[in-house]
Structure formats: structure tokens, C-alpha cells
Amino acid sequence: MRELEERIRRDGIVEDGNVLKVDGFLNHQMDVELFAAMGREWARLFSREEVNKILTIEASGIGIACIAAQQFGVPVVFAKKSRTKNIAGEVYRTEVPSFTHGGVSTVIVSKRFLGPADRLLLIDDFLANGAALEGLIDLARQAGAAVVGAGIAVEKAFQPGGERIRAKGVRVESLARIRSMEGGRIEFC
Numbered sequence: 001m002r003e004l005e006e007r008i009r010r011d012g013i014v015e016d017g018n019v020l021k022v023d024g025f026l027n028h029q030m031d032v033e034l035f036a037a038m039g040r041e042w043a044r045l046f047s048r049e050e051v052n053k054i055l056t057i058e059a060s061g062i063g064i065a066c067i068a069a070q071q072f073g074v075p076v077v078f079a080k081k082s083r084t085k086n087i088a089g090e091v092y093r094t095e096v097p098s099f100t101h102g103g104v105s106t107v108i109v110s111k112r113f114l115g116p117a118d119r120l121l122l123i124d125d126f127l128a129n130g131a132a133l134e135g136l137i138d139l140a141r142q143a144g145a146a147v148v149g150a151g152i153a154v155e156k157a158f159q160p161g162g163e164r165i166r167a168k169g170v171r172v173e174s175l176a177r178i179r180s181m182e183g184g185r186i187e188f189c
């Protein structure tokens, strides 16, 4: 999506460790007009899929997912990072290694909010190694829900996540795909 690529070129900052900082418009200060354009694009791409719920992960996916959900007219469920021990049986639970912070988070979704009748669109801000999406796919699998695809804002295509998730047969629609960020120069696919 040209608008997103232009914004990344203008305001994105390449940091050490293959991290792209986009906190001026995506995941700290948020440009909701841009989010709405992204939501419209995913709604167009997934228009035939009868999406009835969007699933994302705390924290930076939530804003994008909410604005996208307005285009689909469906609710958003976000996988919560959990430090407490929930009573067994109440929640679906999975482990997600963090790309940006290191360490592993336990994330949960209440069994009340995901089930076999759901047709889920997964939404997240970035796709790097694919761990966050794999966690969401695992939660959907536990719930018996169908995953119709994943809407990603920024895919770092030089990292293995996109290939890994597509190899599972999941449709991934990334609105900006970065081929390289070497030397701080951002090149799109």
C-alpha cells in the first residue's frame, strides 16, 4: 500500500537488531486516518471470507485491529499477556517469544470469546520471525476456529516469518513488505 510505504520512508527509523521504529504513526502515536485506509484495504482483500471476528495480540496490534474491525463490522479479541495463573480450563493459552523485548510471554484468550463458529482474521503491526502469528494460530486451533488469513501492516520480508506462516497454508496480506533495511536504507519488495 503506497500510503503506508511513503509514511515508513518519511517517518520510519531503522534501529540496531533489524528493528524498524514506527512509533510516530503506528505503535506509540497512532495515525488513525492511516489505520482506516489500512482497514479498508484488508476489508477489500478479505471481502469474500465472511470474517466474523478479528484476533490480535497485546499491545501494538490492538489499535490497528480496532480501526480495521470498524470496516468489517466485527468485534476484536486480543490475546492478553498474562502473569496470573488462570484457573485451568477457563482460557486458551500459548507461549510467544518476543522479537523486540526478548523473553517469552504467556498469552491467553478466554474460552468465552473464541470458538468453532469463528472465522478469524489475524491482525498485527509487524511480521518478523512469525512467532506472534504462530501464537495466534495456535489459540485459534485450540478453539477450533477457522483462520481465514492474516493482515499485517509491515512485513520484514528478509526475516523468515512470512515464509513460515504461508507454508502453513495461511493467507498473509502485508500492506508494506520490506526487502532490506541495510545501512538504514529501506527498500520495499
Ligand code: 5GP
Pocket (backbone or CB within 6 Å): 018, 019, 020, 021, 022, 027, 060, 097, 098, 099, 100, 124, 125, 126, 127, 128, 129, 130, 131, 132, 133, 161
Ligand atoms: P515476530 O513474532 O513475527 O518475530 O515479531 C512480531 C512482533 O514483534 C510484532 O507484534 C511486533 O510488535 C514486534 N516487532 C517485530 N519486528 C519489529 C520491528 O521491526 N519494529 C517494531 N516496532 N516491532 C517489531
